[in-house]
Amino acid sequence: MTTSQSTFPASSSFVRAARLLLVTLVAARLGTGIAAACTTDAECSDGNGCNGIETCVASVCQPGTPLNCQDVNPCSVDSCDPTLGVCRHVALPDGSSCGGTICTGLAVCMGGLCKPGTGLDCNDGIVCTADTCDPVTGCQHTPIPNGGACSDGDPCNGTETCQAGVCTPGTPPTCDDGNACTQDSCVTPAGCQHTPVANGIPCSDGNACNGAETCQAGVCSPGSPLNCNDNNPCTIDGCNPTTACTHVPGVDGTSCSDGRLCNGVEQCLAGICRPGIPAPDGTPCPDQDLCNGTEVCKTGACVAGPPLDCGDGDACTTDGCTGAGVCTHAPFVCDDGNPDTTDACDASAGCKFDAPLPGQLLSLKANPLSAVATKVRLVVRKAPTLMASPVAGGSNDPILGGGSLRIVSAALGFDRTYPLPASHWTYVGSATRPVGFQYNDRHQAAGPFTKVLLRGGGSLIAVARGPGLTLTLPGVPAPVDVVVSLGRTRYCLTFGGQTGFRLNRAFTAKSAPAPAACP
Numbered sequence: 001m002t003t004s005q006s007t008f009p010a011s012s013s014f015v016r017a018a019r020l021l022l023v024t025l026v027a028a029r030l031g032t033g034i035a036a037a038c039t040t041d042a043e044c045s046d047g048n049g050c051n052g053i054e055t056c057v058a059s060v061c062q063p064g065t066p067l068n069c070q071d072v073n074p075c076s077v078d079s080c081d082p083t084l085g086v087c088r089h090v091a092l093p094d095g096s097s098c099g100g101t102i103c104t105g106l107a108v109c110m111g112g113l114c115k116p117g118t119g120l121d122c123n124d125g126i127v128c129t130a131d132t133c134d135p136v137t138g139c140q141h142t143p144i145p146n147g148g149a150c151s152d153g154d155p156c157n158g159t160e161t162c163q164a165g166v167c168t169p170g171t172p173p174t175c176d177d178g179n180a181c182t183q184d185s186c187v188t189p190a191g192c193q194h195t196p197v198a199n200g201i202p203c204s205d206g207n208a209c210n211g212a213e214t215c216q217a218g219v220c221s222p223g224s225p226l227n228c229n230d231n232n233p234c235t236i237d238g239c240n241p242t243t244a245c246t247h248v249p250g251v252d253g254t255s256c257s258d259g260r261l262c263n264g265v266e267q268c269l270a271g272i273c274r275p276g277i278p279a280p281d282g283t284p285c286p287d288q289d290l291c292n293g294t295e296v297c298k299t300g301a302c303v304a305g306p307p308l309d310c311g312d313g314d315a316c317t318t319d320g321c322t323g324a325g326v327c328t329h330a331p332f333v334c335d336d337g338n339p340d341t342t343d344a345c346d347a348s349a350g351c352k353f354d355a356p357l358p359g360q361l362l363s364l365k366a367n368p369l370s371a372v373a374t375k376v377r378l379v380v381r382k383a384p385t386l387m388a389s390p391v392a393g394g395s396n397d398p399i400l401g402g403g404s405l406r407i408v409s410a411a412l413g414f415d416r417t418y419p420l421p422a423s424h425w426t427y428v429g430s431a432t433r434p435v436g437f438q439y440n441d442r443h444q445a446a447g448p449f450t451k452v453l454l455r456g457g458g459s460l461i462a463v464a465r466g467p468g469l470t471l472t473l474p475g476v477p478a479p480v481d482v483v484v485s486l487g488r489t490r491y492c493l494t495f496g497g498q499t500g501f502r503l504n505r506a507f508t509a510k511s512a513p514a515p516a517a518c519p
């Protein structure tokens with residue numbers, strides 16, 4: 001509403017009064033919902049800062065947005081100053097209630113802030129109740145359904161369950177596994193344990209016939225069944241599970257023959273085998289083997305006759321006899337496994353292995369005035385067929401079979417063999433890997449040869465002296481054959497060709513080639 005200046009005095013008090021009236025009218029119109037006409041925002045103000053700032057929009061006063069002085073604090077009284085247009089929050093007195101229940105605890109105001117109270121602890125420590133809180137009545141303890149678990153963690157006292165809100169003990173487990181070979185127990189928290197007992201502890205099944213059972217690694221192992229055979233053909237052998245072996249006499253008159261014709265036919269009587277009447281002497285009792293002679297009865301025993309003689313006197317055959325009484329003579333194969341020897345068999349001596357050798361030196365010395373001065377020296381060097389590598393226990397091992405040395409001179413009619421017994425031989429080197437064989441007889445206990453040395457690689461030295469040689473040189477002895485026998489091997493040399501000779505004194509031969517064969 002507008003007013004004329006001539007109508008109203010221009011005093012300040014009048015202006016203020018007019019404005020107040022205008023505001024009152026505007027407020028009244030706004031409060032009634034009738035928009036007041038205006039030209040400026042100032043004309044719309046109602047002087048109350050709490051309901052917002054009024055504005056003039058399209059010549060109509062529009063209300064402002066009221067202040068929200070709610071601070072969501074239950075411990076303050078919220079208000080608005082209309083003159084200043086500001087919110088005010090006045091704290092309630094300490095101790096004023098500000099919410100909560102008996103379950104969560106009653107909250108009170110302290111210094112303008114709501115302090116929570118102490119809630120109820122409704123846990124009664126019983127697993128068989130469901131613990132809750134009612135805001136009106138407080139704690140509630142409702143039993144859980146019967147059968148609910150309430151284990152105490154110990155499997156050895158049974159499985160506990162809830163019954164009417166109470167934890168009821170279970171039934172302790174039966175840990176007996178029915179095995180006599182385990183020690184049964186219950187251990188918390190693992191439960192039943194089955195520990196094997198010591199091996200060898202009896203675990204009888206009550207049957208004496210199947211042997212004595214014993215525990216082995218926690219298992220009852222069967223024993224050895226009883227052998228109830230009493231080796232008496234006149235008893236019926238059996239076994240009673242309680243009393244063990246039984247031996248019931250058989251039917252009298254039952255044969256219990258021992259299979260021997262000459263002592264008669266045995267029969268059972270009261271469980272005992274009684275002897276029969278012996279057969280007359282001379283009754284044949286053949287054993288179906290014709291090779292051991294013809295058997296006949298004599299004083300109740302079968303006596304063997306003279307066995308069949310299948311010996312053919314030939315060392316080169318293996319003699320035998322078939323059960324039909326037929327003699328056999330299988331040829332014996334001689335093979336020393338040495339390609340440098342000629343293998344053969346002598347009907348009287350058996351196998352022989354000949355190795356012809358070249359010789360370096362043969363020296364024969366004689367003295368018609370003194371037989372003590374008689375000497376023989378034999379030297380062989382680098383003869384590959386002699387002994388490339390000696391073998392302990394081979395066919396040429398003189399420690400097993402001994403040896404000999406033979407000197408033959410057809411020109412002088414001389415043929416003499418000198419023994420080299422095994423007791424004087426030793427291995428050169430170790431017995432397992434020898435490098436040769438050596439003969440020593442310093443005191444000539446076995447004959448005139450005092451030394452013989454054979455070494456791997458093909459060397460041989462033999463030395464003899466004294467009257468035991470019985471050697472004379474009335475003429476040239478060439479050719480001279482020398483045979484050195486070691487075990488079943490013969491090493492043969494023939495000395496002729498390059499020779500030296502002194503009547504009745506000396507003969508020397510050198511560089512003799514190997515002979516074609518042994519004499």
